[in-house]
Amino acid sequence: MDAPAGVPIQLQRGPVMTTPERLTPVLDAALDGTGLLLDAVTVSPAGKRRVVRVVVDHVLPDEGITDWPTDPLSLDEVADVTHAINAALDAGDVMGEAPYTLEVTSPGVTRPLTERRHFRRNVGRLICIVGAGEIVTGRLLRVTDDALTLHVAGTKKAPPHDVELALGDVGRGEVQIEFNRKDAAGDEPDDSDEEH
Structure with missing residues (x-):
């Protein structure tokens, strides 16, 4: 319905829509200097509340070779960054x-590996790679x-071997x-101290 001439129209605004795009700069600022980076953020309704799920990961150097396993996040790191994120969200009006x-x-082990840093995080793990028309597990x-280098276990038809795949040919990977x-050296547990 149109208002009579000269009468101001009052617009009613609904609640502020919180989206991952609006949250990202706030979260990035909260993580600055922590050695962690924002991996993902989602906002979903849960009854009368919203659930903000934030996935963080260690910052790794951008270049070079990674051929050693990286440490997972500790509970203390997650607790500290949770406090920092909570304070940043409460300080602003983004929510x-x-x-x-x-x-x-x-990030959990079920996260698809789609970026170089995802693969770097999982050196030492058994992964399945899909890409370039083939599936390789190693x-x-x-x-x-x-590139990625995988050690593929031997089969009846082929001995164990290493495979190098160009990152550009890798569609995705799964842990x-x-x-x-067995332990990292591939040895069986030492039973020499057991009494017989």
Whole structure:
């Protein structure tokens, strides 16, 4: 309905829409100097509240070869960054007035590996690579600026061997969960001290 001439129209605004795009600069600022980076952020409704899920990861050097496993985030690191993020969200108006629950976590093993840094984080793990029309499963040995090296276990038809894949040919990777993995050296547990 049109208002009579000269009468101001009053617009009613709904609640502030919080989107990952609006949150990203605030979260990046909260993480600055922590040695962690923002991996992902989602905002989803949960009844009358919203759930803000923030995934953080260690910052790794941009270039060079990674051929050693990286340490996972510690519980203390997650707790510290949760406090920093919570303080940053409370200090600004990016969340609006509606209540929310903050969840901060590290990337899980089920996260698809799609970026070089994802592969670098998983050196030493058994992964499955899909890309260039083939599927390769092997232990990730090394990540360079432009390639991955996997150690593929032997089969009846082929001996164990290393495979190098260009990062540009890799579509995605997935970490394979291992429940009974031998130690990193591939040795069986030492039973020499057991009494017989």
